[in-house]
Amino acid sequence: MGNEQYLQMFVEETNEHLDNMNQQLLKLDSDPADKEAINEIFRSIHTIKGMAGSMQFNKMQQLAHAIEDVLDALRNDKIVASPDLLDLLFQGLDILQSQLSNIESTGEEGDLEFDELLEKLLACLPGAPSNTALKTQSQGKSINQYVDDVVRVANEKGYAAYKIHVTLRSDCLLKSARAYIVFKTLEEFAEIIDSQPSAQDIENERFDRDFTLIILTKEPKEYIYERINTVSEIESVSVEEVTNGESEAVTKEAPKEGIKEDGSTKTPTTNNGQTEQRISKSIRVDIERLDDFMNLASELIITRNRIEAIGLQQDNPDLSEAIEYMSRLTSNLHDLVMKIRMVPVDLVFNRFPRIVRDLSRTTEKKIKLVMSGNDTEIDRSIVEELGDPLIHLIRNAVDHGVELPEERLKKGKPEVGTVGLHAYNDGDNVVIEVSDDGSGIDVQKVAKKAVQRGLATEEQIKEMSDDEIVSFLFLPGFSTSDVVTDISGRGVGLDVVKTKIESLGGTVEVKSEPDNGTTFVIRMPLTLSIIQALLVTVGSEVYAIPLNSIIEILDVEPDEIKSIRREQEVMDSRSTLIPFIRMNIKLNTQSDKQDARKTLTTVVVRKGDKLAGLAVDDLIDQQDIVIKPLGKYLSYIKSISGATILGNGQIAFIFDINHLI
């Protein structure tokens, strides 16, 4: 088998099965008697073993085999799923995962040693361990009870069973189509009771050149041979009669309902779980292609904006109409690309149950993880980046948040602490909350630390709200934990979380109540590449203000602006005083338009709960703009999150409101 070609598929499918195992192991962890979970794990590990074998990843296969043996014993109630056994299985899963990622990056298995784990796994088995000599799936000699039963019944009714091995010519182009014709031909006079690989795999061209079928028919061997030979592009055919108890080469679980007596011509498909069925309705696309696709769509939007600008000058109704239509099409196209790139947050959420389980075992805290909104969708590139910050917050919640069981009981709380992970949509944002019902953040302790470290004076602290004090936690090197543990508290942390989230265009806030717990609220944009923005001019320069941070636009008269201690000007917005920022000064432009004593166009923007008024020269328009990164060289300019190219080719910078005010 040409390994190169199948490697990617192997990696993807094995990953899916490992994910599935992980989920089912967690189910088993909460309910050790969950038979369905055991069966699921068994099926997954069995498939992994088979695939690893056929790809000649012998170490993976060996480990998978040992795990399969343990699962088999579990399935047959010979052993029970104790937490210790589950630890071993989880370890095995980790090793398989790391082997797989090694295969993914290098094409070869890692040289991880896991003899100890193998021994421990085998020690769990009742009696002597089963032979560790390996059987690969492709040559598997296990006798399938189902096929035997069917063959016996058929023989009694005068049918004979044949094993047919078909090899297609190596230059055969449409392998699955050829195989389909073979199936169709056979179905005219026979009943196909099993196929290897499965009918579904054959249909999806997931086979090399040959396949094996077991059929029931009253026709003689020669007739079968001739009929198949009429199909073109076949290299060889072998037909063997199968007598009872000799059926071979069938290892996949077949449906138990048996064969239909009415001789329906429907091909029995092997039941291999829902995943396979889902795959047939979707295709895998390389993420790079999607990125290219999106870039092209983005360029198209820039060009559209440009054509729109030109069209406005032409005063031609036909042209305007065509442009308007094109405008709608490009918007739809872009929405579609975005939707294609959206993936459920579950992609990162699904590893947290395991992490929380491990953490609760190491910290000896009892913790329940409650998740919701796993199907909330967000751009793929954001999801990938969210993993680390979320792990960090969850570790914090377990380590700093939730108390030890004794302590909780003393406080009159349930012994088991709850860590919550909730995702939901809020307008153009996705919100993810990480909460715990632990002791909450000790504001006094934070304040003391902040003063100690010279971040604020005692007087300043007195004027601050609790939320403001708590946000000191996001400063680099700030930790209130008295004990540095393995898990967290080394003082590197929340600042990294904040930086990461902000680099993705999101925000993070913290809310805390003593003894009621802490909640971190992460707010992310749905997508990174295109946003709606208000274009404004300051002097001769054009800037874009993201629409989702704009509260309102006001005309401010000069006498409405007051100044505090001659430093900061303020204005009145909905009866609170907010900072008033003259953008021409802030941006150091050569504009003097705002200095003239007249009404100032002011955009009120929001940063978390805080507002500020930005005085600009003029408003241009609201537009969909494509965000282009400034690049690494200018990454020190925090107030500008990127640039966009306007219809006329001019560059406009996009404000990062979080840093600007």
Add this chain to the structure above:
Amino acid sequence: MPKQFVIFDVLNETYAIDSDNVLSIERILPVTRIPYAHDFVAGVMNLRGDIIPVVDLHKRLNVEQIDDTEASRILVLKYKDYVIGIKVDRVSNVKYFDEEEIEDFDKVSLEDKSQYFDYVIYDGDIMVLIPNIPKLLDIPEE
């Protein structure tokens, strides 16, 4: 093995940069000022849809400013993950030099106060300075 260099002028001095670091040589494009950037950053340009920062070498080398001419060019450099344009007065040549011709700069002159230059080549009677790119462009070393 001879190395290929792009030779360019800024005011009266001649400089060379290893052609491996030069992505392209562009005619002058509109440069948009960017607030909060270092003073030697002229701004950014729209290079076929990408936003590229442009460094004003006159400012960086602390020499007299002159207006752009027909001969002015922007050299687009690539150094590690950084893509940066530098504005020069003239690109005169692309030339191979043998490694023996490349001399350490401090052997020749101790007057390089800026410390931007590592090597020097004598091309006939012209002294060609080879800058240390991260120092010249103030790229933080990792």
